[in-house]
Amino acid sequence: MTTNHTTTYTVTTTVNPVGTMRVLSNREVKKLQDTSKRGLHRLFRQCALAVLNGEHEGDSAEELMTLYQDFDIRIIQEQRGLKLKLYNAPADAFVAGKLIRGVRENLFSVLRDILYVSAHITEDPRFDQHSSQDTTHMVFEILRNADAFITKQLPNTVVCWGGHSISRDEYEYTKIVGYQLGLRYMNICTGCGPGAMKGPMKGAYIGHAKQRLNRGRFIGLTEPGIIAAESPNPIVNELIILPDIEKRLEAFVRLGHGIIVFPGGPGTCEEILYIIGILLNPANREIPFPLVFTGPASAKPYFEQIDRFIGKTLGPEAQSLYQIIIDDPVEVSRTLRAGLEQVTRFRRKQGDAYYFNWLLTIDEPFQKTFEPNHANMAALELSLSLPTHELAANLRKAMSGVVAGNIKEEGVAAIRQHGPFQLSGDTELMKEMDTLLQSFVDQYRMKLPGSHYEPCYEIVQ
Incomplete structure (x- = not known):
């Protein structure tokens, strides 16, 4: 479904996964949909919107979030895996109603990195945030997890x-x-x-x-x-x-x-x-x-x-x-x-x-x-x-x-x-x-x- 917010065209649709992020645990879904200060939803929403807005060149995060203030992203858990539900996403990210392949890949890269950093880096007691060696290993593990x-x-x-x-x-x-x-x-x-x-x-x-x-x-x-x-x-x-x-x-x-x-x-x-x-x-x-x-x-x-x-x-x-x-x-x-x-x-x-x-x-x-x-x-x-x-x-x-x-x-x-x-x-x-x-x-x-x-x-x- 396409809507028109003043001069901003948006699309609401469901997106199937690509890459390695095909299944999530109940705990991961809960964190991504948690809108509290400790939750990841705000970060996930902002990064996802940036990927979907890649055709437009701006330099204000505040303006982007204001322009698409009705945008939201939610996770649908199914027996066969997950899907993403996009609400009021920038229409330029779609062709004939389908999300552009490269945008879709990058959208699931956002999901991958936000979850990995939260679960395995920032909340992992094995890493000393004040250790130079541990910091380098954090960078290494993030890149390795991204298959870089x-x-x-x-x-x-x-x-x-x-x-x-x-x-x-x-x-x-x-x-x-x-x-x-x-x-x-x-x-x-x-x-x-x-x-x-x-x-x-x-x-x-x-x-x-x-x-x-x-x-x-x-x-x-x-x-x-x-x-x-x-x-x-x-x-x-x-x-x-x-x-x-x-x-x-x-x-x-x-x-x-x-x-x-x-x-x-x-x-x-x-x-x-x-x-x-x-x-x-x-x-x-x-x-x-x-x-x-x-x-x-x-x-x-x-x-x-x-x-x-x-x-x-x-x-x-x-x-x-x-x-x-x-x-x-x-x-x-x-x-x-x-x-x-x-x-x-x-x-x-x-x-x-x-x-x-x-x-x-x-x-x-x-x-x-x-x-x-x-x-x-x-x-x-x-x-x-x-x-x-x-x-x-x-x-x-x-x-x-x-x-x-x-x-x-x-x-x-x-x-x-x-x-x-x-x-x-x-x-x-x-x-x-x-x-x-x-x-x-x-x-x-x-x-x-x-x-x-x-x-x-x-x-x-």
């Missing part, structure tokens, strides 16, 4: 980071880079949303088709706080939901074999600071990890500013960890291919797995969940006297807070109630941060073009 490991495949997964709010010129460039990667048999892993997360997948899909590669992987890693603001794009064929941003970031660098960074805003800057902070750790000095910043000619000033910020805050050693390649997709793909061959030789020599980077050391400051509230943001130590990898960890948290205040439901609500987050630190460092963040505002990298942006942060000199 292909054990005998040589390293070929390229992580692509970049903003959801990018220009058309930048978006087209991400597609060309993805195409060149696809021609060289590389798979793509992104944050699964629109913009620079969608473009490389779209390009690589064509590259794979030309090479008659019909088992290409388009992996989307996300987390509950951001999925509704950056809905999974339709090309993602392996959706995995991690419990928080820190585990999502660790999954990127454990699962991926090299990283390409396209232009973006504070979320992309957070990702850059994360990988640089890890590679700055002396324990990781000998581990090869190809890292390339790239964009069209118009993005050159953007990367010059990013490079300047890194140089002024983290120094020349940090700048030596990446290459900047402007307006040359072929060279980017060649550089990544050469880098992955180096990764393959290293892991073969060290006996490390191809499918999960066990040897990479990730310290607790990069793993401990950071709650971006007003008190925690104000308490961040932003000082040039800190060791560089520690400063990178704190700068990463600052950017994570800006992302939360911009698009995450709880962060937006906190800003509305208490005003902007306040950031303070060394005068020179804060000037550099202020300049960088203001450039994101000026270039519409905080919100989609056409949206009015009210800063969620305040630099306190």
Whole structure:
């Protein structure tokens, strides 16, 4: 049945399962349908709606939930297994009354990951939330449960980071880079949303088709706080939901074999600071990890500013960890291919797995969940006297807070109630941060073009 809520068309229907999630226990069904604070229904509903809304590009979880406030999802238990009942779901997820196959697969990936994390990670007393080793094992088990490991495949997964709010010129460039990667048999892993997360997948899909590669992987890693603001794009064929941003970031660098960074805003800057902070750790000095910043000619000033910020805050050693390649997709793909061959030789020599980077050391400051509230943001130590990898960890948290205040439901609500987050630190460092963040505002990298942006942060000199 199709209805019309003002200009929003919706569908109410029943969906059969795909993949491994065909049966659930009575206890699991009860948790998923529990609407109390301890229940999983609100989280399940929000993530499911984000998957169903993948054809639309927005950046506000709050707006999405308001637009489809009548949407609901329920589980029907039958002798032969389970079915999902969708009420008032976005009509664009359907063709001729049937849910699009890829959307259907991702919908049951949501079910799989939410249940697994709840039952086997967050409620499992075997895991010490303060143990670095246990955190890595949490990430490993979530990825393994999602069947993300292909054990005998040589390293070929390229992580692509970049903003959801990018220009058309930048978006087209991400597609060309993805195409060149696809021609060289590389798979793509992104944050699964629109913009620079969608473009490389779209390009690589064509590259794979030309090479008659019909088992290409388009992996989307996300987390509950951001999925509704950056809905999974339709090309993602392996959706995995991690419990928080820190585990999502660790999954990127454990699962991926090299990283390409396209232009973006504070979320992309957070990702850059994360990988640089890890590679700055002396324990990781000998581990090869190809890292390339790239964009069209118009993005050159953007990367010059990013490079300047890194140089002024983290120094020349940090700048030596990446290459900047402007307006040359072929060279980017060649550089990544050469880098992955180096990764393959290293892991073969060290006996490390191809499918999960066990040897990479990730310290607790990069793993401990950071709650971006007003008190925690104000308490961040932003000082040039800190060791560089520690400063990178704190700068990463600052950017994570800006992302939360911009698009995450709880962060937006906190800003509305208490005003902007306040950031303070060394005068020179804060000037550099202020300049960088203001450039994101000026270039519409905080919100989609056409949206009015009210800063969620305040630099306190």
